[in-house]
Amino acid sequence: MRLENKVAIVTGGAQGLGKAFAEELLKKGAKVCICDLQAAEGRKVVKDWQQRFGRHSSMFVPCDVTDHDSFQNVFRTTKSRLGPIDIVVNNAGIGNEGDGWQRTIHINLIGVIEGTRLAVMYMSKEEGGKGGVVVNVASTAGLTPVFNTPVYAGSKYGVVGYTRSMAANPSIHEVGIRFTCLCPAYTDTTMFKSEKIDDLKKVDSNDPLVQMVMKAGVNTIEDVANGFMQLVETDNNNGGVMTVTKYKGIQYRHGKPLTNKL
Numbered sequence: 001m002r003l004e005n006k007v008a009i010v011t012g013g014a015q016g017l018g019k020a021f022a023e024e025l026l027k028k029g030a031k032v033c034i035c036d037l038q039a040a041e042g043r044k045v046v047k048d049w050q051q052r053f054g055r056h057s058s059m060f061v062p063c064d065v066t067d068h069d070s071f072q073n074v075f076r077t078t079k080s081r082l083g084p085i086d087i088v089v090n091n092a093g094i095g096n097e098g099d100g101w102q103r104t105i106h107i108n109l110i111g112v113i114e115g116t117r118l119a120v121m122y123m124s125k126e127e128g129g130k131g132g133v134v135v136n137v138a139s140t141a142g143l144t145p146v147f148n149t150p151v152y153a154g155s156k157y158g159v160v161g162y163t164r165s166m167a168a169n170p171s172i173h174e175v176g177i178r179f180t181c182l183c184p185a186y187t188d189t190t191m192f193k194s195e196k197i198d199d200l201k202k203v204d205s206n207d208p209l210v211q212m213v214m215k216a217g218v219n220t221i222e223d224v225a226n227g228f229m230q231l232v233e234t235d236n237n238n239g240g241v242m243t244v245t246k247y248k249g250i251q252y253r254h255g256k257p258l259t260n261k262l
């Protein structure tokens with residue numbers, strides 16, 4: 001997919017991976033709407049991008065992906081201000097395992113399903129759209145058990161299974177949308193820092209969590225953004241599940257995906 005003048009929505013784009021994904025799309029000439037709970041941060045980020053990429057390059061819409069009306073407003077506003085939507089990146093996520101763990105499922109899985117359904121509504125050729133690509137951000141925690149974050153892993157397993165099932169639709173060519181999954185391992189963002197691995201390492205380098213992180217390695221945000229751009233720009237990867245790990249780099253899980261090639 002050539003990105004010049006394409007229109008993208010990135011959820012959770014005020015910081016971390018979502019912000020990086022949006023910036024890489026802007027560098028390739030796409031126009032981007034980011035949405036996030038963090039309104040002040042989102043507006044600040046877009047103000048910087050408008051100075052660097054042009055006043056009409058980007059926009060921010062405050063949104064909670066668990067609130068259907070708020071999420072639908074992102075699509076409606078983006079289409080009216082930037083044009084028909086070509087790319088939807090369902091990136092927003094949290095990692096709460098304690099009280100309120102249900103919100104982890106609501107944001108990470110139900111929010112991704114909501115965003116994918118809105119993407120079909122706005123991009124499907126069967127709905128008058130131009131087709132496009134959906135990137136659902138899961139995790140390697142959606143491919144392999146992670147003992148310390150079972151709720152989070154459950155949400156990410158759900159994202160992988162849901163996305164691959166959407167891609168397996170026999171009439172996918174009529175829909176004209178590629179459904180793909182991005183599965184990074186640990187990546188150096190605010191979310192990862194909440195795990196306080198360095199503190200754990202000082203106390204006990206043999207801690208099972210420390211061992212798991214040391215084995216997987218820790219991606220830089222740039223490592224994952226590089227994988228993301230490959231996923232978006234590659235046209236024959238419907239159903240693709242891409243892993244990004246420090247020790248194996250960028251790979252497609254289950255081999256190169258040609259599920260119901262568009």
Ligand SMILES: NC(=O)C1=CN([C@@H]2O[C@H](COP(=O)(O)OP(=O)(O)OC[C@H]3O[C@@H](n4cnc5c(N)ncnc54)[C@H](O)[C@@H]3O)[C@@H](O)[C@H]2O)C=CC1
Nearest residue numbers: 012016017036037064065091092093139186187189191192
């Ligand atoms: N950092 C890591 O180690 C990894 C992260 N991921 C996934 O990548 C995605 C991005 O993660 P990071 O950038 O690391 O996290 P982050 O915590 O740095 O950023 C997440 C962003 O999503 C926003 N957000 C949270 N709930 C929201 C909601 N209900 N509605 C709208 N926006 C909301 C937050 O305000 C924040 O700006 C998440 O889905 C995460 O699960 C996957 C694998 C590894």
Ligand SMILES: CC/C=C\C[C@H](O)C(=O)/C=C/C=C/C=C\C=C\[C@@H](O)C/C=C\CCC(=O)O
Nearest residue numbers: 095139140141144149185186191192216243253
């Ligand atoms: C509370 C959540 C906070 C941070 C979690 C972080 O955001 C995240 O997503 C963590 C991922 C954890 C991954 C754990 C194990 C990784 C194992 C690696 O060796 C790679 C595993 C699978 C990829 C290779 C493959 O089997 O295809």
